[in-house]
Amino acid sequence: MDLSIRIIQESDEYQVIIEGDGATRILKAKSINELIDSLSTEIKDLLTVKESSDTLKSSNCTLRGWYIRIPITKLLDMIAFLVRNRQGGDDTELIMKYLDSHGLSRSNYRVIIPTLSALGLWRQGKLAREAEELGKAVISGGSELPNLLYRIAIRNCALREVIERMAEGLPINDSIKLLGLTRRDEINYTSNLLEIIMSSDEFKCLQYSKALDNYLRGSGCFTVNDLPRGCVLNQVITIFNYLVSNKGFHLMSLLGDVDVTVNLSLVTTQQSNDYAMIIQGGKPIGALIGDVITTNSNYAPRAREAVDRLEPIAAKVIRANNLLFSMIIVPIVIMDECPRIKVYVMVGNKMGDWIARVFDLP
Numbered sequence: 001m002d003l004s005i006r007i008i009q010e011s012d013e014y015q016v017i018i019e020g021d022g023a024t025r026i027l028k029a030k031s032i033n034e035l036i037d038s039l040s041t042e043i044k045d046l047l048t049v050k051e052s053s054d055t056l057k058s059s060n061c062t063l064r065g066w067y068i069r070i071p072i073t074k075l076l077d078m079i080a081f082l083v084r085n086r087q088g089g090d091d092t093e094l095i096m097k098y099l100d101s102h103g104l105s106r107s108n109y110r111v112i113i114p115t116l117s118a119l120g121l122w123r124q125g126k127l128a129r130e131a132e133e134l135g136k137a138v139i140s141g142g143s144e145l146p147n148l149l150y151r152i153a154i155r156n157c158a159l160r161e162v163i164e165r166m167a168e169g170l171p172i173n174d175s176i177k178l179l180g181l182t183r184r185d186e187i188n189y190t191s192n193l194l195e196i197i198m199s200s201d202e203f204k205c206l207q208y209s210k211a212l213d214n215y216l217r218g219s220g221c222f223t224v225n226d227l228p229r230g231c232v233l234n235q236v237i238t239i240f241n242y243l244v245s246n247k248g249f250h251l252m253s254l255l256g257d258v259d260v261t262v263n264l265s266l267v268t269t270q271q272s273n274d275y276a277m278i279i280q281g282g283k284p285i286g287a288l289i290g291d292v293i294t295t296n297s298n299y300a301p302r303a304r305e306a307v308d309r310l311e312p313i314a315a316k317v318i319r320a321n322n323l324l325f326s327m328i329i330v331p332i333v334i335m336d337e338c339p340r341i342k343v344y345v346m347v348g349n350k351m352g353d354w355i356a357r358v359f360d361l362p
Contacts, residue, residue, distance in 0.1 A: 003018060003019070003020040003043070004017075004018070004019040004020060004124065005017070005018050005019075005039070006018075006019075006113075007035070008110045008113060008114060009110070010069075010107075010110040010111055012030065013028060013029070013030060014027075014028070014029045014030075014032075014035045015027070015028060015067065015110070015111075015113075015114040016028075016029065016035065016038065016039065017113065017114060017117045018039075018042060018043070019117075019123060019124065023062045023063070023064070024062065024063045024064070024117055024118075024120060024123065025042055025063070025064040025065050026063070026064070026065030026066065026067045026114055026117060026118045027039070027042060027065055028065075028067065061154065061155050061156060061157040061160050062120065062155055063118060063119070063120050063155050063156040063157060064156075064157050064158070065118060065158065066118055066156060066158040066159060066179050066181075066190070067114045067115055067117075067118040067186075068115050068118065068186055068189045068190055068193070069111035069114070069115055069185065069186065069189070070108075070111060070112060070115050070189065071189055071192065072189060072192045072193045072196065073192075075115065075116075076134070076138050076145075077138070078095070078098050078112070079121065079127075079131055079134055079135040079138065080135045080138040080139050081094075081098045081101075082094050082095065082098065082127060082131070082135060083127075083131070083132055083135025083136060083139065084135070084139060085097070086127070086132075091122075091125070091126045091127050092109075092125065095109060095112060096109065116131070118156060119152050119153070119155075119156065120152060120155050120156070121134065121152070130148075130152055133148060134148050134149070134152065145196070146196050146197060146199045146200030146201075146202075146203075147200045147201055147202045149193065149196055149197050149200065150163075150197045150200040150202040150203055151202065153193070153197055158178075158179055161178060162175045162176065162178055162179060162194070163175075163194070163197065163203065163206070164206070164210075165178065166194065166198065166203075166207075167203065167206040167207040167209075167210050168210050168214075169223070172191060172194055172195070172198070173191070175194070176190055176191060176194070201228035201230055201231070204226055204227070204228050204231075205227075205228055205230065205231035205234065207224055207226075208224050208226070208227050208231065208235065209231070209234060209235065209238065211223050211224035212224075212235055212238055212239075212341075213238070215341060215361070215362065216238075216242050216361060216362045217362070218362050220338070221338040221339050221340070222333060222339040222340060222341055223339070225294050225333060225335065225339070227292055227294075232290070232291060232292050233271060233274065233275070233276060233290070235292055235331060236276075236288065236289075236290035236291075236292070236329050236331070237269050237271070237276055237288065239290075239329055239331050239343055239361070240269065240276075240288055240327070240329055241269075242361070242362075243329075243343070243345070243359065244264045244265075244267065246362070247359060248264050248265075250357070250359070251264060251345070252264060254345065254347045254355055254357055255325065255347055257347075257355045258325065258347055258348060258349040258353045258354070258355055259349060259353075260286075260324050260325045260347070260349055262278075262280065262285065262286070262324075262325075263280065266280050266281065267279060267280050267285075267286075268280075269288060270284075274289070274313075275287050275288060275289040275313075275314075275317055276288040276289075277321075278327070284321060284323060285323060285324045285325070286323050286324055286325045286326060286327060287314060287317040287318060287321065287323055287325075287326040287327070288326075288327050288329065289310055289313060289314050289317065289326060289327070289328055289329075290310065290328055290329040290330055290331070291306045291309075291310060291330055292330070292331045292333065293306055293330060293331075293332055293333070294332075294333040294335060295332060295333070295334065295335070296334065296335060296336070297334055297336060299332045299334055299342065302332070303330055303332055303344045303358075306330045306344075307328055307330060307344060307346055307356070310328050310330075311328065311346070311348070311354070314326035314327075314328050314348060315348065315352065318348070318349075318350050319350070322350075323350065324349065324350065325347055325348060325349050325350070326347070326348050327345065327346070327347050328344075328345070328346040328347075328348075329343060329344075329345055330343065330344040330345075331343045331361075332344060340360075340361075341361045342358055342359065342360055342361065343358070343359045343361055344356065344357075344358050345357055345358075345359060
């Protein structure tokens with residue numbers, strides 16, 4: 001294992017950046033003794049994790065520890081400056097040029113590097129690829145910036161937990177308390193970052209997915225209705241898996257009515273563009289396609305409209321892939337005093353026979 005350890009002293013505090021095997025850890029210490037103890041614990045932990053390849057493979061985040069001492073707007077402005085002026089030179093010198101050109105003390109370097117490192121934007125003494133993508137997004141002024149920040153932030157284990165708790169409905173101020181921050185500037189800067197992340201489609205998808213999971217567990221009313229187009233298929237797959245596990249007999253009956261025999265206990269799904277393949281025994285046997293609609297108690301016209309639009313697409317997928325069947329799933333969010341979900345399911349075979357049924361959920 002190759003480890004890179006960097007210690008930066010800022011006023012009466014030490015920031016430690018440990019890099020190795022694709023992971024970065026950020027530590028803060030108030031004294032040399034605390035610094036030595038923290039380093040010893042972290043290195044021991046790293047070596048223990050290294051011994052278990054399964055632990056490494058199952059890890060969903062590569063950054064540990066949270067540190068931010070720069071307002072997010074200034075951080076983005078600086079990254080854009082670095083990307084705009086980067087011509088194969090030294091990134092550290094570019095940071096100094098940014099500080100000089102903005103009338104800022106070069107001592108700010110001591111907080112810039114740990115902040116960039118905590119987001120995975122600085123590795124091995126230079127800007128990471130993710131920082132280049134982020135800088136280009138800032139320069140172009142595109143709408144993808146919140147999604148990029150979301151994807152960057154969830155690679156930090158501490159931020160990932162905070163983001164997931166916010167998606168579950170915990171207020172932002174209570175979520176930030178999970179980080180154990182004590183400095184007012186860090187709390188404010190973290191809050192500003194999270195506010196941008198919450199505006200992203202990726203966060204709204206996570207929020208919707210968690211609300212749907214809770215609803216399907218029988219937690220009462222459905223609480224979210226803002227679903228970005230990009231994650232509709234994920235919700236359709238979630239409903240399909242729920243039906244397989246909880247209403248498998250009725251689903252088998254629908255398939256049988258169009259002469260399709262499937263062992264639902266053996267099927268899996270695999271996303272493919274705007275639909276998902278239904279796989280059995282490693283072979284695609286069906287297609288899953290759908291949409292999510294939000295309406296009032298008179299849901300039938302909207303549901304019929306969605307199915308009529310999707311049926312030709314589903315039939316085309318059957319023919320193009322030589323499949324046994326297609327399944328159209330349209331979750332219907334009925335907005336009333338206690339929003340609830342029904343699901344319109346239609347199954348068709350390659351002969352063009354179709355049959356449908358509406359299920360109440362959960």
